[in-house]
Amino acid sequence: MDWAAVEWADGELRLWHDGRTLAAPCTEDPGAALRGLLLPMLAPGRVLTVIASGWPGVDPIRVPCRPVQPAPARDLDPQIRLHPLPGLVQDRPADLVVGPVPRIGGVLAARPDFDGVLCLPGSPSAWVQISASEVVSFRTFLTAEILSALTSRDDATADAGFVDAVTQAMSRPAALAAELSSARADLALRRIGPATAKARIAGLLIGAELAAARPWWLGQKVVVMGEGWLAECYAAALAAQGVVAERADPAQAWLAGMTAARQAI
Amino acid sequence: MDWAAVEWADGELRLWHDGRTLAAPCTEDPGAALRGLLLPMLAPGRVLTVIASGWPGVDPIRVPCRPVQPAPARDLDPQIRLHPLPGLVQDRPADLVVGPVPRIGGVLAARPDFDGVLCLPGSPSAWVQISASEVVSFRTFLTAEILSALTSRDDATADAGFVDAVTQAMSRPAALAAELSSARADLALRRIGPATAKARIAGLLIGAELAAARPWWLGQKVVVMGEGWLAECYAAALAAQGVVAERADPAQAWLAGMTAARQAI
Numbered sequence: 001m002d003w004a005a006v007e008w009a010d011g012e013l014r015l016w017h018d019g020r021t022l023a024a025p026c027t028e029d030p031g032a033a034l035r036g037l038l039l040p041m042l043a044p045g046r047v048l049t050v051i052a053s054g055w056p057g058v059d060p061i062r063v064p065c066r067p068v069q070p071a072p073a074r075d076l077d078p079q080i081r082l083h084p085l086p087g088l089v090q091d092r093p094a095d096l097v098v099g100p101v102p103r104i105g106g107v108l109a110a111r112p113d114f115d116g117v118l119c120l121p122g123s124p125s126a127w128v129q130i131s132a133s134e135v136v137s138f139r140t141f142l143t144a145e146i147l148s149a150l151t152s153r154d155d156a157t158a159d160a161g162f163v164d165a166v167t168q169a170m171s172r173p174a175a176l177a178a179e180l181s182s183a184r185a186d187l188a189l190r191r192i193g194p195a196t197a198k199a200r201i202a203g204l205l206i207g208a209e210l211a212a213a214r215p216w217w218l219g220q221k222v223v224v225m226g227e228g229w230l231a232e233c234y235a236a237a238l239a240a241q242g243v244v245a246e247r248a249d250p251a252q253a254w255l256a257g258m259t260a261a262r263q264a265i
Numbered sequence: 266m267d268w269a270a271v272e273w274a275d276g277e278l279r280l281w282h283d284g285r286t287l288a289a290p291c292t293e294d295p296g297a298a299l300r301g302l303l304l305p306m307l308a309p310g311r312v313l314t315v316i317a318s319g320w321p322g323v324d325p326i327r328v329p330c331r332p333v334q335p336a337p338a339r340d341l342d343p344q345i346r347l348h349p350l351p352g353l354v355q356d357r358p359a360d361l362v363v364g365p366v367p368r369i370g371g372v373l374a375a376r377p378d379f380d381g382v383l384c385l386p387g388s389p390s391a392w393v394q395i396s397a398s399e400v401v402s403f404r405t406f407l408t409a410e411i412l413s414a415l416t417s418r419d420d421a422t423a424d425a426g427f428v429d430a431v432t433q434a435m436s437r438p439a440a441l442a443a444e445l446s447s448a449r450a451d452l453a454l455r456r457i458g459p460a461t462a463k464a465r466i467a468g469l470l471i472g473a474e475l476a477a478a479r480p481w482w483l484g485q486k487v488v489v490m491g492e493g494w495l496a497e498c499y500a501a502a503l504a505a506q507g508v509v510a511e512r513a514d515p516a517q518a519w520l521a522g523m524t525a526a527r528q529a530i
Binding site: 060089093094095096124139140141142143145146148149150173174175176177178179180181182184185186188189191205208209211212213 | 407
């Protein structure tokens, strides 16, 4: 393995090298954290190429564009040839996507002729329109961040209450903040339990997102890339609109995207 | 002074007695915190009536009703005759309001013939329809909680960018989560500073609230009761819709409402 992949996100630096994954908490200086993780693994004099996602101080690339375009190497350490992977920026509507870039690249590496929309649940979630091997446009939503601010840490389930809340929010998106209050009132009055409240709040927020993201899924080929309950919720919400989304594995796509970046240097 | 007023909210117990205000951090047992604050002030054998807002384990009263109806005294301590002030509950749409109850009562104590709507910014904000000395209906919104989850601790200003964002959210409330992402993208790209971003995010959230709360202010006499930048924002957002809201002092109203509760025992 003549290279490594690293991601800086959510206060953590994750390093992938030689089939191993290492992680270190890191809120301020990812360069120091990367040296701390990587240098003990390198023989003296050995120089390693590193692809870095989420690296600070990197100008994003304007869409439409190919998603994976590693920047020139930076002087971080004599043994580390660091190529940051830029984020993608959109002028109208103003938007920026950074963390999902390797996963977007991974889908295109596996399916160069993909023509459709990637839905990437997360903080933020991203809807990415892809055509002719390029990202044409995208939109991010702070849904998961609002959800975690309003609810407990439990998982939500994509049950009937969830789907009802999706439908409700899509038909009356303006009433979102009031419906959120109702769900919390029912929880405070013990008319519903925390899991039901979270499912309803998740349904309201994801329904409002679907209402705003309609051009990204209506009549489109959609791939939901994510894992865990949040991705299940997005898939169930789309299914309730008659959209049978494909699923893709985010870890696999991430590595495929980073590998594509390595090959593009 | 033969009585005291106490409020349990936001992890703190605040006691008002003899013109003084004392506070103690309190997340679990407000009874113990109240004894700790109050008993050192009482001569042996003296018994004090205490009106308590936000007290746990008190059944709320169903609207329409008079807002201030203290519950029977509880056995907390031989020297403390504690009368909790119940919250208000509404069945359709399901909603619950607790903290603002004394302030609502204070307005009615000062103006028994008030007929209109109280807008109480806060966590949550509440819109309260009042007629014939009763709370007829109300609606709460988690706007301020979402705002603090998404932005820094700085104050927002009700400037032109704020009002533009209010207008934008009111005309397209479904696009809220996407517009919030745009504001954060502009901040991340340093196209705008943190204060401008917060004003825009506050404008989007308050605009969405106004869109959902339209029956509570359109053609109504509105009183905004709150202080600081959040109340300024609500007043400015309403002014942009042609609603010149009266302002009322929340601390004064709180004490007037607690006094009314004392007199109602």
